[in-house]
Amino acid sequence: MTAPHGPAAEVFQRALDALLPAGPSPLRAVLAGPGLPAPDSGADILLVPTHPRTGEAWAPPAQASHAYPVPLPVGVWRWLAFPEPHLPVPASGGMPDSVLRDDPPAPRARYPFRADEGVFRHTLARLPAVRYPWLREILENLDRYVCAGLF
Template identity: 60%
Template sequence: MATAVFQRTLDALLPAAAPKRRAVLAGPELPSPDADADILLVPIHPRTGRTWTPEGPTASAYLVPLPLGVWLTLVSPPPYPPVPASGRMPRDELRDDPLPLLPRSPFWADRRTFERTLVRLPAVRSLWLRTILENLDHDTSPDLVQAVTR
């Protein structure tokens, strides 16, 4: 399951000549991973935010912390993943859930949230991004925020 999730992305990001590395799921209540594992996919505790750390020969492996829900899905995937239905509902069938509400207007980014996120980016020192940040004063229309977030 982990291979199916991460392999395509790793192939695109890593150079072709890079040495092959072995990634293994590790965590509480799982058997201790082999010593030849280079990368360990480990859970993050949902309340404390601490990353699970292994003991023994794999303690020196590179840890990739995953949110607990993602890690649990990789460790024990659901037996029957939900399949979207196709076609129309039969006339005699009644829906047991309400239809989703449609948005009343297009998505608008919150100006303060956008500005705080922009300031935290390391690329904010680049000229084009700094220009956007300087233009985000209180007189600027929200169209600029919407155009930048597309």
């Protein structure tokens, strides 16, 4: 499975590569939702926002309705879809070209994002698909993935 480029790939791709079995043609996930262009017909999975009050997942347009929607909390989805860049100049205006900044850029996280092991285990155990051998293997060997730094 391939995650969308950008923050979504930074967050999900490492774990997807380690947890999912390799297949002949990987599924392609794309971000979809308000303010984004309509997803193309080649998308298999749509990462969509949930409504902040009702919790309902955003409904994709008709041409992308064949893709499986995966709802994300609206704050997480917004961060993945519209990341805020670190501004090298003050927001109130630019600095003259001859002036060098002496303040360091905002620090990046020391470690890549990791899903909570307990939440992942609980969610995986509740899925009906956990009966499939490859998914059961992930659940039974989750401690190995924790040691590998995925959680």
